[in-house]
Structure formats: structure tokens, C-alpha cells
Amino acid sequence: MSALLELAGVTVRFGGVEAISRLDLRVDEGRVFSLIGPNGAGKTTVFNVVTGVYQPVEGSVSLAQQSLLGRKRYRITRMGVARTFQNLRLFARMSVLENVMVGADARHRTSVPGAVLGLPTHRSEEAGGRRLAGELLDLVGLSELADEAAGNLAYGNQRRLEIARALATQPRLLLLDEPAAGMNPSEKQALQALVRSIGGRGTTVVLIEHDMSVVMGISDRVAVLDFGRKIAEGPPEEVRRDPAVIAAYLGAPAGAARAE
Amino acid sequence: MTTSLTRGRARVAQARLRMARHRALLPDLTGPLSAGWARLPRGARWAVRAGVLALAVVAPANQVGQIMAPASDWPSILFYPIGVYILLAVGLNVVVGQAGLLDLGYVAFFAIGSYTMALLGTEAGLSFWIILPLGILCSAVSGLVLGAPTLRLRGDYLAIVTLGFGEIIQRSANNASFTGGPRGISGIPHPPSVDHVGALTYGVLDPRPYYYLVLALIVVVVVVSRRLERSRVGRSWAAIREDEDAAELMGVPTFRFKLWAFVIGASIAGAAGVLFSAKTIAITPDNFPLLLSILVLAAVVLGGSGNLAGVIVGGFVVAWLPERFRALADERVLLFGLALIVMMIFRPEGLFPSRRRRGAPASGTAPVAVVEQAAERVEAQ
Numbered sequence: 001m002s003a004l005l006e007l008a009g010v011t012v013r014f015g016g017v018e019a020i021s022r023l024d025l026r027v028d029e030g031r032v033f034s035l036i037g038p039n040g041a042g043k044t045t046v047f048n049v050v051t052g053v054y055q056p057v058e059g060s061v062s063l064a065q066q067s068l069l070g071r072k073r074y075r076i077t078r079m080g081v082a083r084t085f086q087n088l089r090l091f092a093r094m095s096v097l098e099n100v101m102v103g104a105d106a107r108h109r110t111s112v113p114g115a116v117l118g119l120p121t122h123r124s125e126e127a128g129g130r131r132l133a134g135e136l137l138d139l140v141g142l143s144e145l146a147d148e149a150a151g152n153l154a155y156g157n158q159r160r161l162e163i164a165r166a167l168a169t170q171p172r173l174l175l176l177d178e179p180a181a182g183m184n185p186s187e188k189q190a191l192q193a194l195v196r197s198i199g200g201r202g203t204t205v206v207l208i209e210h211d212m213s214v215v216m217g218i219s220d221r222v223a224v225l226d227f228g229r230k231i232a233e234g235p236p237e238e239v240r241r242d243p244a245v246i247a248a249y250l251g252a253p254a255g256a257a258r259a260e
Numbered sequence: 261m262t263t264s265l266t267r268g269r270a271r272v273a274q275a276r277l278r279m280a281r282h283r284a285l286l287p288d289l290t291g292p293l294s295a296g297w298a299r300l301p302r303g304a305r306w307a308v309r310a311g312v313l314a315l316a317v318v319a320p321a322n323q324v325g326q327i328m329a330p331a332s333d334w335p336s337i338l339f340y341p342i343g344v345y346i347l348l349a350v351g352l353n354v355v356v357g358q359a360g361l362l363d364l365g366y367v368a369f370f371a372i373g374s375y376t377m378a379l380l381g382t383e384a385g386l387s388f389w390i391i392l393p394l395g396i397l398c399s400a401v402s403g404l405v406l407g408a409p410t411l412r413l414r415g416d417y418l419a420i421v422t423l424g425f426g427e428i429i430q431r432s433a434n435n436a437s438f439t440g441g442p443r444g445i446s447g448i449p450h451p452p453s454v455d456h457v458g459a460l461t462y463g464v465l466d467p468r469p470y471y472y473l474v475l476a477l478i479v480v481v482v483v484v485s486r487r488l489e490r491s492r493v494g495r496s497w498a499a500i501r502e503d504e505d506a507a508e509l510m511g512v513p514t515f516r517f518k519l520w521a522f523v524i525g526a527s528i529a530g531a532a533g534v535l536f537s538a539k540t541i542a543i544t545p546d547n548f549p550l551l552l553s554i555l556v557l558a559a560v561v562l563g564g565s566g567n568l569a570g571v572i573v574g575g576f577v578v579a580w581l582p583e584r585f586r587a588l589a590d591e592r593v594l595l596f597g598l599a600l601i602v603m604m605i606f607r608p609e610g611l612f613p614s615r616r617r618r619g620a621p622a623s624g625t626a627p628v629a630v631v632e633q634a635a636e637r638v639e640a641q
Binding site: 051053072073074077078082083085089090091092093094098101102103105106107108110111112114115116118122125126129165166169 | 488495499509
């Protein structure tokens with residue numbers, strides 16, 4: 001199996017603080033990969049490096065063997081990387097449907113002349129975008145709310161809308177930043193089914209999540225970050241028993257601390 | 261300490277409640293109006309549009325003038341300021357209302373269109389119909405030249421740079437020799453007339469043919485603007501306005517679309533300038549003060565930034581009110597200012613708020629919403 005996303009020796013520094021240090025990460029195509037770790041471990045920074053928000057001071061980041069470094073953010077999206085945000089960043093005053101259509105527009109080419117003259121390519125792209133957006137709203141269960149302003153949606157629905165908007169860009173790699181945050185147990189169940197079905201369509205998913213039931217339920221592989229370093233990686237069951245992981249989450253047992 | 265803080269918060273909450281009640285006193289006509297508009301069958305919508313256009317065609321009649329502006333030459337003010345302000349407001353709406361870029365020097369593009377007409381008309385002897393596209397081109401290029409380096413700036417910084425640009429253009433016109441300096445340019449030719457057709461005879465005495473020309477231009481610009489708004493372009497602008505970083509991460513080439521907004525806005529102002537100059541015969545730098553940029557911006561905000569129909573009404577109100585109060589001589593500007601303040605208190609999102617702008621959680625308290633969004637963004641960092 002080939003690696004879709006590959007980070008090698010990536011270091012990101014803010015002033016004197018290293019947010020991530022010499023991180024190696026390899027995400028295989030068609031997998032659900034989870035990034036976990038305590039607050040401030042650098043998980044979201046990984047997403048920001050992959051999507052071009054931050055540039056690393058060292059290391060390489062590539063998608064299907066093509067480097068992502070130094071590329072414009074919207075180009076990275078067009079290459080097939082889409083994401084959601086930990087603090088929701090929907091276009092609050094646009095309708096639910098329009099939000100998803102903005103995502104679909106990432107694949108469209110027509111611009112001002114096409115729109116003003118109503119050229120056939122423009123019209124077919126509009127129709128295609130609308131159709132795709134409709135299908136994705138069906139998938140996440142928001143069709144009923146298509147004309148509502150995105151900002152008026154309940155929290156859980158806003159999270160699902162972010163996923164639909166990201167999927168509309170037709171990504172090869174989908175980065176989900178704490179999609180279950182603020183969801184109730186039944187919403188979390190539905191989310192797990194949704195992520196599984198996204199993975200089933202051949203989209204690779206990288207997930208940042210604090211809820212271990214979600215992580216353990218849907219991940220093929222889990223990597224654990226702590227203070228910007230990877231302290232463990234493997235299948236969920238293995239990672240769960242790793243002493244370093246337990247120490248990072250719960251603090252090292254008194255005996256272990258003395259031994260070091 | 262804690263109690264005074266709570267008391268302060270309570271006071272803010274009370275003030276908000278009071279504001280909400282004020283607004284509740286006015287029947288909210290625009291909400292149901294725009295919702296009803298969307299539900300109307302296609303044919304009915306076209307009938308309303310045709311009705312509005314018919315009204316605009318008969319507007320120069322004397323009977324209308326007696327009511328609307330008894331102290332002025334009504335057909336003349338229908339061209340300027342009313343028609344030209346509406347055209348400028350629709351153009352600035354693309355920049356401010358749709359893309360959310362604060363441009364305080366919009367008058368500069370109007371001036372560039374006007375001077376293009378004046379110079380090419382007097383020096384090169386070209387016809388109005390040839391100069392019109394050239395004027396649009398000149399202002400579009402100046403929009404590109406100003407936008408390319410400055411659209412990387414955001415918010416306040418962009419406002420300051422555009423403000424400076426407006427001043428630079430006016431001062432340059434005042435000091436350069438080819439623009440005639442403070443005396444400006446006179447003897448600007450009218451558009452060529454079509455023989456024996458009254459509505460197409462462009463002379464000195466009858467302002468109506470010019471009014472119909474600006475009306476035709478408004479219709480074209482409204483159609484173009486509407487098509488853009490409903491397309492990928494309009495969605496991209498709205499996304500940029502809402503959250504520029506998120507838009508870029510969703511695949512919107514933000515810089516390119518901001519530049520488009522700037523260039524389209526500039527082109528519309530340029531067209532308005534060519535028309536203005538072709539009617540006015542003589543122009544001076546005094547025709548292009550900062551105040552004009554501010555008034556057009558007021559028209560956009562007053563009408564409901566982003567809503568085309570609202571912006572047209574806003575342009576009309578801002579141009580017409582001072583003329584209506586002309587009989588009051590010196591007090592008219594004061595009354596005009598008061599009218600604007602009262603309207604902004606009761607309808608802070610404009611007379612006809614844009615659908616895309618309405619319905620946010622913090623609707624009605626626009627400055628509060630801006631602060632809250634800024635705070636959220638800081639937290640997100």
C-alpha cells in the first residue's frame with residue numbers, strides 16, 4: 001500500500017516554542033488514521049502544516065509524492081486536501097446549500113465572463129455543483145435545512161455541515177479536527193457511521209479526536225502526540241496499552257518517574 | 261469589583277433589549293417582503309420588475325417632479341445626482357456589499373472615467389460611444405493597478421489606502437496641466453444625437469435623454485451584478501466576506517476574486533464618469549470630493565449592503581433627500597444628516613438587509629457581531 005500523506009522530519013516553531021519537533025507521519029491511502037494527544041500536543045498544527053497555513057522550518061510534507069510546501073492554500077485544496085475546523089468556521093450568513101457549493105466550486109473553472117454571459121460551461125458547472133451539494137447534504141442528513149443560514153444551525157449540525165463542505169471539494173484526504181466535540185452520544189454514533197462511509201468511498205481520513213470511544217471505534221491506525229513529538233503509533237488496541245501513552249494522559253506513575 | 265462588573269453587563273443587556281424593542285415598534289416589512297419575493301412565481305416577479313421599470317420611464321414627468329422636488333429642475337436632478345448615485349451605489353455594492361472590501365476612495369474611478377471622456381472628447385474628438393468602453397477600460401486598469409498591491413491588506417488598512425488613492429487622484433487633477441488644473445476641462449462634447457428622435461437628442465436644454473441613458477446603464481449593471489451574485493463569483497465574494505481564511509482553505513482563490521470585485525466596481529464607476537462628463541460639458545476637480553465617496557458608501561450601507569434593490573433605494577434616498585429639502589436652504593444638510601442617523605438607528609443593517617447578511621446569531625448589532633467575531637478569531641489562534 002502506498003502512502004498518501006507523508007510528513008518527514010517536520011518541525012514547526014513559533015518564536016522559541018517548538019509546536020512540533022521532527023515529526024514523521026505516514027498515512028496510507030484508504031485508511032482512517034487518528035491523531036490523539038493531550039491539549040497543546042500539536043495536533044491541529046499538523047493540520048495547519050498540511051493545508052499550508054503554517055510553513056515548517058524543517059522537513060517535508062507531501063501528498064502522493066508531490067510536495068505541498070510553499071504552495072498556495074487553495075491549490076493544496078485543489079490537489080485533494082480538505083479539512084474541517086476545531087472552532088467551527090462556516091460562512092455563517094450564507095445558506096447551508098451555499099456553504100457546500102463554495103466547496104464544490106473548488107473544482108470549477110468559470111469565472112466572471114462565464115457568469116456574466118451565462119456560458120454553457122458555467123451553467124453546467126453551476127448545475128453540477130448544486131447537485132453534488134444536494135447529495136452531500138443528504139449524506140450528512142441536512143437536506144431539510146438547505147435554505148437555512150448556516151449560523152442558525154445547532155452545534156452538531158454545524159459540525160456535519162463542515163464535513164459536507166469539505167467533501168464537496170472532492171478530496172483524496174479529509175482532515176477532521178475534533179468532529180465529535182460538543183455532540184451528544186447519539187450524534188457521536190451517527191458521526192462514526194458517517195466517517196466509516198466516507199472511508200468506504202475511498203477517501204482517506206485523518207481524525208483529531210479526544211473522545212476515545214470514537215477513536216477506538218473507527219480508526220485503522222492511531223498516532224499519539226505529546227509536546228510536539230510522536231510518542232506512539234500503531235493499531236488502536238496496541239496504542240491503548242502503550243505505557244508511554246498512559247503516562248502522557250494520566251501522568252507517569254510515581255515509581256516510573258523516580259526510576260528516570 | 262464583581263458586582264460592578266455584573267451591573268455593567270446587566271446595563272448592556274438592558275440597552276440591547278431596548279434597542280430590540282425600538283426595532284420591534286417598526287413593522288418589519290423587509291423580512292416578509294424578501295421571503296415573499298422568493299416565493300412569487302416567475303411571471304409575477306417579472307411583472308414587478310417591468311412595473312418598476314415603467315415607473316422609472318415616466319419618472320421625469322412634471323407632475324412627479326412637483327411632489328418629489330418642487331424647488332429643483334426634477335428631470336435634471338433625476339440624471340444627477342439621482343441616476344449617477346444609483347449607478348455608483350450599485351458599483352460600490354460589488355466591492356463593499358458583496359466582497360466586503362471597504363473602499364473609501366471610490367470617487368477616484370468616477371473621476372478617471374470623467375477625465376477620460378473630457379480629454380478624449382476635447383483633444384482627440386472621439387465620439388461618446390467610442391470613449392465609453394475606453395473610459396471603462398481606463399478605470400478598470402486603474403482598479404487593477406491599485407488593487408494588485410493593496411488587496412493583500414485587510415480591513416482598516418485597505419480603507420486607508422483607498423482613501424489615499426481618492427485624494428491622490430483629485431490632487432493630481434488639480435495640479436496637472438493636461439487636466440486643466442483647478443479650472444478643469446470645458447467644451448466636452450455630448451453624445452451624438454439621432455435625428456428627430458426626442459429621447460435620443462443629446463443637447464443642452466433637455467436632461468431627459470441623459471436620464472434615459474443612465475437608466476439603461478443602470479439596468480445593464482444590475483443584470484450583470486445579479487448574474488455575478490448568483491454564480492460561483494458571488495459565492496466566493498460572500499465566503500471571503502464571511503471568513504477569508506476559511507474561504508481560501510475551501511479552494512477559493514481569494515486574491516484573484518478580490519481583484520475582480522475591485523476591477524468590476526471601478527469599471528462601473530468609470531462608466532458613470534463618462535456619462536456624467538458627457539452631459540455636464542465642463543468638469544473640475546471639485547466635482548470629485550471625498551464627500552462623494554462617503555455619500556455613495558452611505559447609500560450602500562443605508563440601503564442594505566449586499567442587497568441590490570436596497571442599494572438602489574439607498575442611492576436614491578441619499579441623492580434625493582437634500583434636493584427635497586432644498587427649500588429649507590442652509591438647514592437641509594442638517595436635516596439630511598438627521599434623517600440618516602434616524603434610519604441607521606432603526607435599521608442598522610440597512611433598509612433592505614441582504615439575505616446573506618441577515619439571520620446571523622448576532623443580527624441587528626452589527627458592531628457587536630464584528631467584535632465577537634474578532635474575539636473568536638483571537639481565541640482560535
